[in-house]
Amino acid sequence: MFNHIMVGSNDIERSKRFYDAVLGVLGAAEGFRSPAPTGHQRVFYRHAGNSFGVTQPINGEAACHANGGTxxxxxxxxxxxxxxxxxxxxxxxxxxxxxxxxxxxxxxxxxxxxxxxxxxxxxxxxxxxxxxx
The missing domain is CATH 3.10.180.10 (2,3-Dihydroxybiphenyl 1,2-Dioxygenase, domain 1)
Incomplete structure:
Protein backbone atom coordinates (compact mmCIF):
# COMPACT_ATOMS: atom_id res chain seq x y z
CA MET A 1 0.00 0.00 0.00
CA PHE A 2 2.80 2.43 0.81
CA ASN A 3 5.82 3.36 -1.25
CA HIS A 4 7.59 5.30 1.50
CA ILE A 5 7.11 7.37 4.65
CA MET A 6 8.97 10.62 5.19
CA VAL A 7 9.14 12.96 8.18
CA GLY A 8 10.58 16.43 8.50
CA SER A 9 13.50 17.41 10.68
CA ASN A 10 14.87 20.69 11.95
CA ASP A 11 18.28 19.07 12.57
CA ILE A 12 19.11 16.46 9.94
CA GLU A 13 22.37 15.39 11.66
CA ARG A 14 20.56 14.77 14.97
CA SER A 15 17.83 12.86 13.13
CA LYS A 16 20.36 10.73 11.27
CA ARG A 17 22.07 9.75 14.53
CA PHE A 18 18.66 8.94 16.09
CA TYR A 19 17.31 6.89 13.17
CA ASP A 20 20.63 5.13 12.45
CA ALA A 21 20.49 3.78 16.01
CA VAL A 22 16.74 3.11 16.27
CA LEU A 23 16.22 1.58 12.84
CA GLY A 24 19.44 -0.38 13.28
CA VAL A 25 17.59 -2.30 16.02
CA LEU A 26 15.22 -3.51 13.28
CA GLY A 27 18.07 -4.51 10.98
CA ALA A 28 18.14 -1.44 8.73
CA ALA A 29 21.49 -0.27 7.46
CA GLU A 30 22.79 3.22 8.23
CA GLY A 31 20.79 5.88 6.41
CA PHE A 32 22.17 7.22 3.16
CA ARG A 33 22.18 10.87 2.18
CA SER A 34 20.29 11.95 -0.92
CA PRO A 35 20.05 15.73 -1.25
CA ALA A 36 16.87 17.04 -2.89
CA PRO A 37 17.26 18.91 -6.20
CA THR A 38 16.66 22.07 -4.15
CA GLY A 39 19.75 21.35 -2.03
CA HIS A 40 17.78 20.40 1.09
CA GLN A 41 19.31 17.49 2.96
CA ARG A 42 17.53 14.13 3.14
CA VAL A 43 18.41 10.75 4.63
CA PHE A 44 16.81 7.47 3.49
CA TYR A 45 16.59 4.03 5.06
CA ARG A 46 15.65 0.86 3.20
CA HIS A 47 14.83 -2.43 4.86
CA ALA A 48 12.71 -5.47 3.99
CA GLY A 49 11.28 -3.75 0.91
CA ASN A 50 10.29 -0.59 2.80
CA SER A 51 11.61 2.99 2.63
CA PHE A 52 11.68 5.63 5.35
CA GLY A 53 13.06 9.13 4.91
CA VAL A 54 13.92 12.20 6.94
CA THR A 55 14.15 15.58 5.23
CA GLN A 56 14.70 19.23 5.83
CA PRO A 57 11.40 20.87 4.83
CA ILE A 58 11.71 21.97 1.22
CA ASN A 59 9.31 24.90 1.76
CA GLY A 60 11.83 26.50 4.15
CA GLU A 61 9.45 26.43 7.12
CA ALA A 62 10.12 24.60 10.39
CA ALA A 63 9.40 20.89 10.51
CA CYS A 64 6.53 19.87 12.76
CA HIS A 65 4.94 16.56 13.71
CA ALA A 66 1.47 15.37 12.75
CA ASN A 67 -1.02 15.78 15.58
CA GLY A 68 -2.76 12.40 15.74
CA GLY A 69 -0.24 10.75 13.42
CA THR A 70 1.78 7.67 14.35
Missing amino acids: IGFKCESAEQVKAFHDVAVAHGGQSIEEPPGLRDGALGPMHLAYVRDPDGNKLCAVYRLPKAG
Missing part, protein backbone atom coordinates in the same frame (compact mmCIF):
# COMPACT_ATOMS: atom_id res chain seq x y z
CA ILE A 71 4.33 5.71 12.34
CA GLY A 72 4.38 2.03 13.31
CA PHE A 73 7.48 -0.12 12.88
CA LYS A 74 7.05 -3.90 12.74
CA CYS A 75 9.20 -5.84 15.18
CA GLU A 76 10.03 -9.55 15.25
CA SER A 77 9.77 -10.06 19.04
CA ALA A 78 8.76 -8.48 22.33
CA GLU A 79 12.47 -8.03 23.08
CA GLN A 80 12.94 -6.06 19.86
CA VAL A 81 10.05 -3.76 20.85
CA LYS A 82 11.79 -3.05 24.17
CA ALA A 83 15.17 -2.54 22.47
CA PHE A 84 13.60 -0.13 19.93
CA HIS A 85 12.17 1.90 22.83
CA ASP A 86 15.35 1.87 24.92
CA VAL A 87 17.63 2.82 22.00
CA ALA A 88 15.23 5.61 21.00
CA VAL A 89 15.29 7.09 24.50
CA ALA A 90 19.08 6.73 24.71
CA HIS A 91 19.40 8.70 21.44
CA GLY A 92 17.25 11.70 22.30
CA GLY A 93 13.75 10.25 21.94
CA GLN A 94 11.04 10.60 24.56
CA SER A 95 9.09 7.66 25.99
CA ILE A 96 5.35 8.37 25.84
CA GLU A 97 2.11 6.69 26.88
CA GLU A 98 2.47 3.45 28.84
CA PRO A 99 5.79 1.67 29.33
CA PRO A 100 6.68 -0.89 26.65
CA GLY A 101 4.72 -4.08 27.09
CA LEU A 102 1.85 -6.37 26.25
CA ARG A 103 -1.47 -4.75 25.31
CA ASP A 104 -4.81 -6.20 24.34
CA GLY A 105 -5.88 -4.53 21.11
CA ALA A 106 -8.74 -4.76 18.65
CA LEU A 107 -6.58 -7.01 16.46
CA GLY A 108 -5.46 -9.21 19.34
CA PRO A 109 -2.61 -9.13 21.85
CA MET A 110 0.55 -7.29 20.88
CA HIS A 111 3.67 -5.82 22.42
CA LEU A 112 3.87 -2.05 21.94
CA ALA A 113 6.19 0.83 22.76
CA TYR A 114 5.60 4.48 21.89
CA VAL A 115 8.25 7.18 21.60
CA ARG A 116 8.66 10.61 20.04
CA ASP A 117 11.73 11.29 17.95
CA PRO A 118 13.76 14.46 18.63
CA ASP A 119 11.46 16.45 16.29
CA GLY A 120 8.28 15.21 18.00
CA ASN A 121 7.19 12.58 15.47
CA LYS A 122 5.30 9.75 17.19
CA LEU A 123 6.74 6.29 16.57
CA CYS A 124 5.37 2.92 17.61
CA ALA A 125 7.24 -0.37 17.81
CA VAL A 126 4.81 -3.29 17.50
CA TYR A 127 5.03 -7.06 17.68
CA ARG A 128 1.81 -8.96 17.11
CA LEU A 129 1.68 -12.28 18.89
CA PRO A 130 1.15 -15.28 16.59
CA LYS A 131 -2.40 -16.57 16.60
CA ALA A 132 -2.87 -19.76 18.62
CA GLY A 133 -4.02 -22.86 16.81
Whole structure:
Protein backbone atom coordinates (compact mmCIF):
# COMPACT_ATOMS: atom_id res chain seq x y z
CA MET A 1 0.00 0.00 0.00
CA PHE A 2 2.80 2.43 0.81
CA ASN A 3 5.82 3.36 -1.25
CA HIS A 4 7.59 5.30 1.50
CA ILE A 5 7.11 7.37 4.65
CA MET A 6 8.97 10.62 5.19
CA VAL A 7 9.14 12.96 8.18
CA GLY A 8 10.58 16.43 8.50
CA SER A 9 13.50 17.41 10.68
CA ASN A 10 14.87 20.69 11.95
CA ASP A 11 18.28 19.07 12.57
CA ILE A 12 19.11 16.46 9.94
CA GLU A 13 22.37 15.39 11.66
CA ARG A 14 20.56 14.77 14.97
CA SER A 15 17.83 12.86 13.13
CA LYS A 16 20.36 10.73 11.27
CA ARG A 17 22.07 9.75 14.53
CA PHE A 18 18.66 8.94 16.09
CA TYR A 19 17.31 6.89 13.17
CA ASP A 20 20.63 5.13 12.45
CA ALA A 21 20.49 3.78 16.01
CA VAL A 22 16.74 3.11 16.27
CA LEU A 23 16.22 1.58 12.84
CA GLY A 24 19.44 -0.38 13.28
CA VAL A 25 17.59 -2.30 16.02
CA LEU A 26 15.22 -3.51 13.28
CA GLY A 27 18.07 -4.51 10.98
CA ALA A 28 18.14 -1.44 8.73
CA ALA A 29 21.49 -0.27 7.46
CA GLU A 30 22.79 3.22 8.23
CA GLY A 31 20.79 5.88 6.41
CA PHE A 32 22.17 7.22 3.16
CA ARG A 33 22.18 10.87 2.18
CA SER A 34 20.29 11.95 -0.92
CA PRO A 35 20.05 15.73 -1.25
CA ALA A 36 16.87 17.04 -2.89
CA PRO A 37 17.26 18.91 -6.20
CA THR A 38 16.66 22.07 -4.15
CA GLY A 39 19.75 21.35 -2.03
CA HIS A 40 17.78 20.40 1.09
CA GLN A 41 19.31 17.49 2.96
CA ARG A 42 17.53 14.13 3.14
CA VAL A 43 18.41 10.75 4.63
CA PHE A 44 16.81 7.47 3.49
CA TYR A 45 16.59 4.03 5.06
CA ARG A 46 15.65 0.86 3.20
CA HIS A 47 14.83 -2.43 4.86
CA ALA A 48 12.71 -5.47 3.99
CA GLY A 49 11.28 -3.75 0.91
CA ASN A 50 10.29 -0.59 2.80
CA SER A 51 11.61 2.99 2.63
CA PHE A 52 11.68 5.63 5.35
CA GLY A 53 13.06 9.13 4.91
CA VAL A 54 13.92 12.20 6.94
CA THR A 55 14.15 15.58 5.23
CA GLN A 56 14.70 19.23 5.83
CA PRO A 57 11.40 20.87 4.83
CA ILE A 58 11.71 21.97 1.22
CA ASN A 59 9.31 24.90 1.76
CA GLY A 60 11.83 26.50 4.15
CA GLU A 61 9.45 26.43 7.12
CA ALA A 62 10.12 24.60 10.39
CA ALA A 63 9.40 20.89 10.51
CA CYS A 64 6.53 19.87 12.76
CA HIS A 65 4.94 16.56 13.71
CA ALA A 66 1.47 15.37 12.75
CA ASN A 67 -1.02 15.78 15.58
CA GLY A 68 -2.76 12.40 15.74
CA GLY A 69 -0.24 10.75 13.42
CA THR A 70 1.78 7.67 14.35
CA ILE A 71 4.33 5.71 12.34
CA GLY A 72 4.38 2.03 13.31
CA PHE A 73 7.48 -0.12 12.88
CA LYS A 74 7.05 -3.90 12.74
CA CYS A 75 9.20 -5.84 15.18
CA GLU A 76 10.03 -9.55 15.25
CA SER A 77 9.77 -10.06 19.04
CA ALA A 78 8.76 -8.48 22.33
CA GLU A 79 12.47 -8.03 23.08
CA GLN A 80 12.94 -6.06 19.86
CA VAL A 81 10.05 -3.76 20.85
CA LYS A 82 11.79 -3.05 24.17
CA ALA A 83 15.17 -2.54 22.47
CA PHE A 84 13.60 -0.13 19.93
CA HIS A 85 12.17 1.90 22.83
CA ASP A 86 15.35 1.87 24.92
CA VAL A 87 17.63 2.82 22.00
CA ALA A 88 15.23 5.61 21.00
CA VAL A 89 15.29 7.09 24.50
CA ALA A 90 19.08 6.73 24.71
CA HIS A 91 19.40 8.70 21.44
CA GLY A 92 17.25 11.70 22.30
CA GLY A 93 13.75 10.25 21.94
CA GLN A 94 11.04 10.60 24.56
CA SER A 95 9.09 7.66 25.99
CA ILE A 96 5.35 8.37 25.84
CA GLU A 97 2.11 6.69 26.88
CA GLU A 98 2.47 3.45 28.84
CA PRO A 99 5.79 1.67 29.33
CA PRO A 100 6.68 -0.89 26.65
CA GLY A 101 4.72 -4.08 27.09
CA LEU A 102 1.85 -6.37 26.25
CA ARG A 103 -1.47 -4.75 25.31
CA ASP A 104 -4.81 -6.20 24.34
CA GLY A 105 -5.88 -4.53 21.11
CA ALA A 106 -8.74 -4.76 18.65
CA LEU A 107 -6.58 -7.01 16.46
CA GLY A 108 -5.46 -9.21 19.34
CA PRO A 109 -2.61 -9.13 21.85
CA MET A 110 0.55 -7.29 20.88
CA HIS A 111 3.67 -5.82 22.42
CA LEU A 112 3.87 -2.05 21.94
CA ALA A 113 6.19 0.83 22.76
CA TYR A 114 5.60 4.48 21.89
CA VAL A 115 8.25 7.18 21.60
CA ARG A 116 8.66 10.61 20.04
CA ASP A 117 11.73 11.29 17.95
CA PRO A 118 13.76 14.46 18.63
CA ASP A 119 11.46 16.45 16.29
CA GLY A 120 8.28 15.21 18.00
CA ASN A 121 7.19 12.58 15.47
CA LYS A 122 5.30 9.75 17.19
CA LEU A 123 6.74 6.29 16.57
CA CYS A 124 5.37 2.92 17.61
CA ALA A 125 7.24 -0.37 17.81
CA VAL A 126 4.81 -3.29 17.50
CA TYR A 127 5.03 -7.06 17.68
CA ARG A 128 1.81 -8.96 17.11
CA LEU A 129 1.68 -12.28 18.89
CA PRO A 130 1.15 -15.28 16.59
CA LYS A 131 -2.40 -16.57 16.60
CA ALA A 132 -2.87 -19.76 18.62
CA GLY A 133 -4.02 -22.86 16.81
